[in-house]
Amino acid sequence: MSSTPIVPFSEPPYLAGHPSPYYTENHRAWQKACRSFVEKHLLANALEWDTQELLPEHVFETFAKAGMLLPSLPAPLPVEWLKSLGIHELLGTVKVEDFDYFHTLIYCDEMARSGLAGPSGSLTTGMSFGVPPIVKYGNRQLQERFLPELLTGKKRTCIAITEPEAGSDVANITTTATKTPDGKHYIINGTKKWITNGIWADYSSMAVRTGGPGPTGLSMVVVPLKGYPGVNMRRLKVGGQVSAGTTFIELDDVKVPVENLIGQEGMGMKYIMTNFNHERMTIAIGATRQARVALASATEYILKREAFGKPLVDQPVVRHRLAKCGAMLETQWAWVEQFAYSLTKFPKEVADVELGGLTAMAKAQAGIVLNECAQCAMLLFGGNGYTKSGQGELIERIYREAPGIRIPGGSEDVMLDLGVRQLVKNFKNKTKALERPQGSSKL
Template sequence: MSQDPLTKVPFEEPSWLVGLPNPLYKETHIRFQKAARAWFEENFLPYCMEWENAGELPKDLFDKFNQYNMLLPNLAPPLPVEWLHKSGVKDILGTPIEEWDYIHTAIWVDEIHRSGLAGPSSGLTAGFAYGIPPIIKYGSRQLQERFLPDFLTGKKRTCIAITEPSGGSDVANVETTAEKSKDGKHYILNGTKKWITNAIWSDYTTMAVRTGGGGAAGLSLLVVPLKVEGVEMRRLHCTGSKTGGTTFIELEDVKVPVENLIGEEGRGMFYVMNNFNHERLLIALGVARTSRVCLSTAMGYVMKREAFGKPLVEQPVVRHRLAKAGAELEMLQAWLDQFLWQMVHLPKQDADKRLGGLTALVKAKAGMVLNECAQNAVLLFGGNGFTQTGQGELVEHVYRDVMGSRIPGGAEDVMLDLSIRQLVKNYQRATEELEKSDGSKSRL
């Protein structure tokens, strides 16, 4: 007999998963959600806390995900059907790849984050989510033929390397240089990259480098091998996401074939910025589920924990905390559903133009919501929430992961500023075009 949705702990699931109507989710999405939840519950979720506490993922986990095509959902829809068919990939847990859209992607992101822990998922996904898409979108046919078959099937592993010790969100001022050799056959790379997720396990990286002068116009993207002479890597240990494989990379006279250029020289800033939209939306989707896990865990705790002779949930101050955090969470969820609808129905060019600034804003807001949910959960757990074992272990972990959503993918303050600058730019451009149009009509 199926469980009554009303027996779910409040805030445990988004509305469509507790039986409330939602026009966004069609039969194909419902089927995939059920298949994905069963797969993650068998192969991933029960072990995440153990892996995160140990700081390591099993060596065969990446291969297991790829065996079932379960990292492909990180790619920006529509999926690269031609390349996947060439590699023998036809479906993801029964969903045909031709059918895949951003709503399927969001479901996958939601399900993998049901552990509440950022580390295990980030330790698997960075290459597919951020490293491969620029090759699909902007790489030459030759470049795609060389790399996509191995990358898409997980035979080779990649990541993305943009951030440097001198700055993270200031992409236009990347300092790592890529100068052509005298014979013109190679770029010679020198510089450093920092906070690079998954790099320690990767064979290659999609890297932002300076091929020209200063500023954005001098940036390019290269596919850079990491297991070659001149590359030194060491793992960094962060506040949260212990299994994310965060890495420091040093490059000294590293030779990269000129054929590894993605797209055109000097177009790197555009490629990076376009890629960031997908990254930021994925972060926001994952953070929404993490917030949900954290808040519902606290909700379950206060309904059974007694103090002063009655359950904590009977204390008005406790209910007040839950209500404030819950309202923030459900508003974020509604905004993300709206985003998904727009991503599915807007032409890509319109989505890139009109949703870029808003994507930065929703990513920033998601981090704030997670902070609200995690902080309140720890406070409601009291001493148990301040302890790395026992009843409050999960919310303690989530609280340590909060900054991992507010900084990577674009630091929060930069995202807030970027969102308004982009909205103003769109307004000014549209106003200028309207004035030109009106002027032309008046002269007729």
């Protein structure tokens, strides 16, 4: 048990001295190394940079050179590729072959300790969501062309799926990729919207329509972006996470070699959906830490703020509000840890089926919890929490960011519905598998 007092709700239980079955000594060493690196190179200036709506280029370069963009990839890491590039361990603490999803969880949690999603998202989103389709489904020539520069951070990428008229409704995207008469190129036309990191990206893993309507007509292609003929990009000013570089992309007769196809034509929907599991899981981890920052800040504030002749913490109504949100927060964190544990035990193909719907629900719930905790903090801070400067500045910013968790990565209502539909589908499939073959007397 830790003898050093910490502000209630400010750390997950395993860092507050509580016993945990999940974390090994290597996990704990990784957490300490992560915290030291991230505090020095990101958190110290995160709020200032987010206010300026842009992280300096040297921050990305520092993370890339230290291999500290790689932990945002799904575990296990692409060990063969990393070792071929001379990358054998991260921060001198964890070997790349030993990296598991608890290392991922710890990294995502530490990166979000500013309370803001923008600064960390400006660094990691492209690596976390844009690189995995190439690693998982790209053939050798595609990987050899792109992975060396992407994994080392010499080039940047993004995931480009969402369109102005097709957000969570991925199956109905309209951006087309039509082959030239000689079959050597795709000509891509359409628009992509709300693409995080797009404005800085050299490439994108893009969802396009190579076939007919519906999910079977979708494919994924590596499409060059920055400075490429036919590509026009502009930043979008959204309500929060502005420093993450949300982008609108127009594609006008963009000519891309057919060798840039990821995997097989018509398999894009499968690739996208399995990639979403990691995306939604990392969003849930980061949002839970954001909620923790908000609630811990509120707790610290009510311990010192006085009203009606006594500290706010002595008011029962204040403690009640804090308790309700605290229970939601710690329950959400326990669920996130359970997911991480499952991902270390399930084979990939099993995890995609068993956890797909639940991951969607966890992402949705994380947004709900963040919204409640941020709102609680704002109310307890009073006018200070509604002010864009001073002691409540961070709380005002976190509250403004809550919709940026509840909408992107699959909007909340769609995610909750998807979760139940997937659970029911799995139940029906397992029930059907137990049924006796028709006309057979055998069990």
